[in-house]
Amino acid sequence: MSAKTARWIFYLGTAISLVLFLGLTADTHRQIATLTHADQLSDRVVAGKRVWHKYNCNDCHTILGFGSYYGPDMTKVYWRRDGDGIKAVLRDPERHTTWRKMPRLPVTDQELDQLVGFLEWTSAIDTQDWPPQDQKFRAAAGRSVALGVSPGAALFREKGCFACHRLQGTGGTLGPELTGVGSRLSEETIRQIVTNPTAVKPDATMPVPPLSDAERGELAKFLASVK
Amino acid sequence: MALAYPTQRVAYPYFILALLLFVLQVAVGIWLALSYAVTMPQWLVDVLPFSTTRAMHTNLLVLWLLLGFMGSTYYMLPEETERDLFSPALAYVQLALLAATGVTALGGFVFGWTKGKPLLEIPFPLDYCIVVGALIFLFNVGMTMLRAQRRTVIQGSLLGGLVFLAGMYLFNLPFYANLSIDWYYWWWVIHLWVEGAWELVAAALTAWILIKITGVPRETVERWLYVELGLFLFTGIAGTGHHYYWLGAPKYWLWVGGVFSALEPVPVVLMLVDAWHYVRNRRAQLNGRLVFVFAMGMAVLHLVGAGFWGFMHTLPQVNYYTHGSQVTVAHGHIAFFGAYVLVNLMFFYYAMPKLRGMAAHDERRGTVAFWWMSLSMAAMTLAFSVAGVLQTYIERVMGLGYMTAQGQMQFWFAVLVVLGLSLLGGVVLLVLDLLTLRPVPTGTKPA
Numbered sequence: 001m002s003a004k005t006a007r008w009i010f011y012l013g014t015a016i017s018l019v020l021f022l023g024l025t026a027d028t029h030r031q032i033a034t035l036t037h038a039d040q041l042s043d044r045v046v047a048g049k050r051v052w053h054k055y056n057c058n059d060c061h062t063i064l065g066f067g068s069y070y071g072p073d074m075t076k077v078y079w080r081r082d083g084d085g086i087k088a089v090l091r092d093p094e095r096h097t098t099w100r101k102m103p104r105l106p107v108t109d110q111e112l113d114q115l116v117g118f119l120e121w122t123s124a125i126d127t128q129d130w131p132p133q134d135q136k137f138r139a140a141a142g143r144s145v146a147l148g149v150s151p152g153a154a155l156f157r158e159k160g161c162f163a164c165h166r167l168q169g170t171g172g173t174l175g176p177e178l179t180g181v182g183s184r185l186s187e188e189t190i191r192q193i194v195t196n197p198t199a200v201k202p203d204a205t206m207p208v209p210p211l212s213d214a215e216r217g218e219l220a221k222f223l224a225s226v227k
Numbered sequence: 228m229a230l231a232y233p234t235q236r237v238a239y240p241y242f243i244l245a246l247l248l249f250v251l252q253v254a255v256g257i258w259l260a261l262s263y264a265v266t267m268p269q270w271l272v273d274v275l276p277f278s279t280t281r282a283m284h285t286n287l288l289v290l291w292l293l294l295g296f297m298g299s300t301y302y303m304l305p306e307e308t309e310r311d312l313f314s315p316a317l318a319y320v321q322l323a324l325l326a327a328t329g330v331t332a333l334g335g336f337v338f339g340w341t342k343g344k345p346l347l348e349i350p351f352p353l354d355y356c357i358v359v360g361a362l363i364f365l366f367n368v369g370m371t372m373l374r375a376q377r378r379t380v381i382q383g384s385l386l387g388g389l390v391f392l393a394g395m396y397l398f399n400l401p402f403y404a405n406l407s408i409d410w411y412y413w414w415w416v417i418h419l420w421v422e423g424a425w426e427l428v429a430a431a432l433t434a435w436i437l438i439k440i441t442g443v444p445r446e447t448v449e450r451w452l453y454v455e456l457g458l459f460l461f462t463g464i465a466g467t468g469h470h471y472y473w474l475g476a477p478k479y480w481l482w483v484g485g486v487f488s489a490l491e492p493v494p495v496v497l498m499l500v501d502a503w504h505y506v507r508n509r510r511a512q513l514n515g516r517l518v519f520v521f522a523m524g525m526a527v528l529h530l531v532g533a534g535f536w537g538f539m540h541t542l543p544q545v546n547y548y549t550h551g552s553q554v555t556v557a558h559g560h561i562a563f564f565g566a567y568v569l570v571n572l573m574f575f576y577y578a579m580p581k582l583r584g585m586a587a588h589d590e591r592r593g594t595v596a597f598w599w600m601s602l603s604m605a606a607m608t609l610a611f612s613v614a615g616v617l618q619t620y621i622e623r624v625m626g627l628g629y630m631t632a633q634g635q636m637q638f639w640f641a642v643l644v645v646l647g648l649s650l651l652g653g654v655v656l657l658v659l660d661l662l663t664l665r666p667v668p669t670g671t672k673p674a
């Protein structure tokens with residue numbers, strides 16, 4: 001190969017890639033407002049993004065899959081926990097986490113509200129159905145009923161109960177074994193535990209599960225049936 | 228053995244500082260692995276959260292690699308341009324400024340002073356101090372080249388890479404209200420650094436070293452340098468698209484990112500073949516072989532880390548499940564080690580003996596350190612990969628929840644603590660060796 005050919009490979013290779021990249025960047029700017037619902041970028045959402053940066057959330061949690069991997073991804077956290085759930089975790093992280101701890105941050109109520117606004121906005125970004133686990137989560141309720149799985153069993157799986165509890169040979173050992181729990185505890189007691197664990201057992205280390213009232217009922221009904 | 232040009236000496240403090248920061252970076256890394264492996268008490272997490280130490284680990288990496296590149300540039304430039312540096316005083320000012328900025332930033336992280344953007348946490352106005360430091364550097368390098376009146380491809384690649392590097396950092400400075408656009412341009416800094424600007428710099432340093440240690444004619448090396456850089460930039464620039472799959476950008480990035488990044492291993496393979504060829508056909512007589520070991524190690528692990536481990540999860544169909552998991556961490560560690568850590572260390576081992584006035588040195592400790600570090604890093608990569616596959620399968624494929632997966636991965640982080648300690652041992656040995664190079668023991672001939 002002559003020196004001239006080598007130079008041409010360099011100039012052409014660089015130029016082709018650069019032109020393509022800059023062209024698509026321009027087009028991305030044209031489309032991204034729609035894909036991210038930029039019209040919903042209110043002052044509250046932008047202020048929430050500043051809160052996100054201020055407490056360096058991104059060096060433990062990923063968002064859009066970017067950042068650090070020490071905590072769960074935050075892209076669609078609004079689907080999983082909704083606004084009140086997110087606030088509850090931030091107000092008392094120790095109560096809402098298990099063996100991996102989150103720091104207690106000096107966030108104000110106003111900052112919490114802004115952060116929720118930001119995470120709600122983020123959850124609506126068109127991410128081509130990423131992340132898979134949250135897509136499964138969102139589809140789960142309807143699908144479980146259609147497949148004949150009880151909503152309570154689906155919740156047990158998707159809320160991460162298996163992380164600590166063992167059920168029929170599957171799951172962690174940090175919390176009590178739940179096989180046969182229905183023979184030991186009444187549905188009402190189980191319901192109280194999943195509402196506020198320490199109310200029933202003051203030394204419980206179990207976090208408050210992020211559930212709605214109806215979901216608590218379904219989960220208790222399912223566990224009470226595990227005899 | 229005296230230096231060819233007295234001003235090459237400015238490289239020495241750059242190398243020393245870079246090496247010390249390297250040790251610190253690895254030590255902090257062990258703490259991070261430990262944080263995954265065991266439950267840290269709440270009071271400790273409140274005082275020193277994972278986010279703070281993670282910011283330190285990554286910023287130390289960037290800081291020491293850049294200081295290494297800068298020192299190497301200052302060492303190489305006088306010999307390449309055949310005249311002394313424009314201003315050694317400016318080089319020291321620049322080092323003092325960057326070191327002070329770096330130390331302030333690292334201390335600031337502990338007190339929550341951060342920009343809150345991963346890898347680019349250094350807050351205002353310290354980020355502008357870095358820009359000033361970079362401008363001093365570019366000015367000094369540019370003036371040296373300008374006054375030299377000798378133009379080479381290696382100089383061009385180096386200067387191009389450095390200007391490209393500094394220019395991309397500017398995209399980090401504004402505040403972006405839209406999260407998707409924020410990350411879009413974050414990758415202009417991170418990706419276009421490591422798969423663009425840094426490749427130009429590293430390729431220039433490597434080409435120069437290869438000419439020095441093999442005696443292969445400059446025309447041959449520079450011709451292939453052109454081809455490699457062309458392929459690096461052809462695949463690397465549009466390859467940025469592999470970060471744009473899931474951030475709210477249009478669907479065509481799945482195609483552009485997938486196709487261009489599938490081609491990314493090509494220039495790396497070419498580089499390996501090239502280096503192998505030069506070393507086999509070397510014409511120069513050299514006192515020792517350690518620099519060769521580092522050069523070949525770099526070429527091989529660059530291919531494994533950036534090439535294979537990158538390719539493994541760059542296709543959209545795979546990346547949908549592995550994106551933002553420990554698979555990324557596995558790739559990140561071996562790619563940075565292979566592509567950039569070893570380039571710096573190769574250069575240090577070439578330049579340090581000369582900076583210390585030695586013609587040859589005892590290479591036994593350095594050789595042991597190379598293998599010790601490289602094997603530890605290879606084992607770490609495998610451990611991260613196992614953790615990554617577990618996470619991908621349990622959390623993303625089965626949908627069993629984040630903490631369920633983390634519980635299954637815990638064991639592998641305990642393994643990583645041990646492997647990290649092993650890596651630290653190798654790094655400490657390497658740094659000690661470089662700081663206290665010993666003469667060749669009497670009675671033995673240089674290899």
